[in-house]
Amino acid sequence: MATTAEHLKCKECGRTYPLEALFVCEYCFGPLEVSYDYEKIRRRATKERIAHGPPSLWRYADFLPVNEKPAVDLQAGYTPLIKADRLAAELGLKKLWVKNDTANPTHSFKDRVVAVALQRARELGFEVVACASTGNLANSVAAHAAASGTEAFVFVPANLEIQKIIATAIYGVNVVKVRGNYDDVNRLCTEIASEKKWAFVNVNVRPYYAEGSKTLAYETAEQLGWRAPDKVVTPVASGSLLTKIHKGFWELGEVGLIRRKAPSVHGAQALGCGPVAAAFQDGAEHVKPVKPDTIAKSLAIGNPADGIFALEVARQTGGSIESVTEQEIVDGIKLLAETTGIFTETAGGVTTAVLAKLAASGKIYPDDETVLYITGDGLKTLDAVADTISTYEIDPNYSQFEEDVLGDIIKS
Ligand SMILES: *Cc1c(COP(=O)(O)O)cnc(C)c1O
Ligand SMILES: [Zn+2]
Numbered sequence: 001m002a003t004t005a006e007h008l009k010c011k012e013c014g015r016t017y018p019l020e021a022l023f024v025c026e027y028c029f030g031p032l033e034v035s036y037d038y039e040k041i042r043r044r045a046t047k048e049r050i051a052h053g054p055p056s057l058w059r060y061a062d063f064l065p066v067n068e069k070p071a072v073d074l075q076a077g078y079t080p081l082i083k084a085d086r087l088a089a090e091l092g093l094k095k096l097w098v099k100n101d102t103a104n105p106t107h108s109f110k111d112r113v114v115a116v117a118l119q120r121a122r123e124l125g126f127e128v129v130a131c132a133s134t135g136n137l138a139n140s141v142a143a144h145a146a147a148s149g150t151e152a153f154v155f156v157p158a159n160l161e162i163q164k165i166i167a168t169a170i171y172g173v174n175v176v177k178v179r180g181n182y183d184d185v186n187r188l189c190t191e192i193a194s195e196k197k198w199a200f201v202n203v204n205v206r207p208y209y210a211e212g213s214k215t216l217a218y219e220t221a222e223q224l225g226w227r228a229p230d231k232v233v234t235p236v237a238s239g240s241l242l243t244k245i246h247k248g249f250w251e252l253g254e255v256g257l258i259r260r261k262a263p264s265v266h267g268a269q270a271l272g273c274g275p276v277a278a279a280f281q282d283g284a285e286h287v288k289p290v291k292p293d294t295i296a297k298s299l300a301i302g303n304p305a306d307g308i309f310a311l312e313v314a315r316q317t318g319g320s321i322e323s324v325t326e327q328e329i330v331d332g333i334k335l336l337a338e339t340t341g342i343f344t345e346t347a348g349g350v351t352t353a354v355l356a357k358l359a360a361s362g363k364i365y366p367d368d369e370t371v372l373y374i375t376g377d378g379l380k381t382l383d384a385v386a387d388t389i390s391t392y393e394i395d396p397n398y399s400q401f402e403e404d405v406l407g408d409i410i411k412s
Helices: 038-044 047-051 057-063 085-091 110-123 136-148 162-169 182-195 206-211 214-223 240-254 275-282 307-316 326-340 346-360 398-411
Strands: 005-010 032-036 081-083 095-100 128-132 151-157 174-178 231-235 264-270 320-324 369-374
Touching: 032 038, 032 206, 038 057, 038 240, 047 057, 057 110, 057 214, 081 214, 085 095, 085 326, 085 346, 095 214, 110 128, 110 136, 110 206, 128 136, 128 182, 136 151, 136 162, 151 162, 151 182, 162 174, 174 182, 206 240, 214 240, 231 240, 231 346, 240 264, 240 307, 264 275, 264 307, 264 346, 275 307, 275 320, 307 320, 320 326, 320 346, 326 346, 346 369
Parallel strands: 095 369, 128 151, 151 174, 231 264, 231 369, 264 320
Antiparallel strands: 005 032, 081 095
């Protein structure tokens, strides 16, 4: 079935372009975004049709810029939405849910954006896929390329966590470690994209890639019984995810699947790479690029492409963009683990720490229905917390167990 997407539209000047591998406006250099025929979506996408769809993001195919679902696919999405009563109690909140996107095929929300980007790339006739990655995108592009037998080139900063490098190279794709930070990698990829006819998922097919993030909002609404929460807390790297969660809830209202409502959107960054948070706090119109220095490497984008739009969404919806220290990130990872059983990577530590800050400062009220987006798995960033855990070690001997373990517990 032909897609409900109509064209690409410049976010700055509104000029429209055909649904091809384009990403900037020729006139004003603004970024392009997919726009849809919402009448068509309203007619097609009934609650019944969605409920009968696959248990993956493809149940929302009517809202995505693809003509068909992929033939071979890792079934990303439709991850659990978990009522987090113990975490809520700890923070003085009453109605808190965690959207656990660590449950995706390569353990981060990037599987959503990659699934959509690669399907569109296939429809546009690309034979090679590529990406500039802070880590999770690399894992996901590599896995999806392997699943469909597509050639892939994955570019990452050379200092990336070893877990993320291994979990990319294992798929047999070309991994290129670039001596520089993410912003350097991204610049190089933009240059390569102008030379080679490759689909760089977050460069020349970025408008399609970005749409995949909307499915986080659709799933949240469906899992809450077709309504939007009052507040959402979401990490910010390039700012794309934040803006698309907002777009997703807006679209559901537009096509009549939920009552119109824009949740307050709160963005989370690390203080060591918080250009959007800094702009929010300063009331600035522009986002000033920074040099990243944080353990939250998957959020370490110093010059965020959609930072300005994330800022706009936070301001328009009565939300905010906050930043937290390295220690708060580690504490956030532990708090989430100890109260929900979900082990998140550093990005989720950032998000959890920002939620704690918002609850403590009264920006989130106890009765607000709040959804916390946890976007990546803790097994990918073990080094961040390796020094903070404690264990016992004993000989296989009962009296030693009593003395060294139970004795120690009684003392403390
Ligand atoms: C990529 C990523 C994000 C945010 O991505 P945006 O560039 O802001 O869309 C958040 N969390 C994790 C774990 C990521 O890998
Ligand atoms: Zn334009």
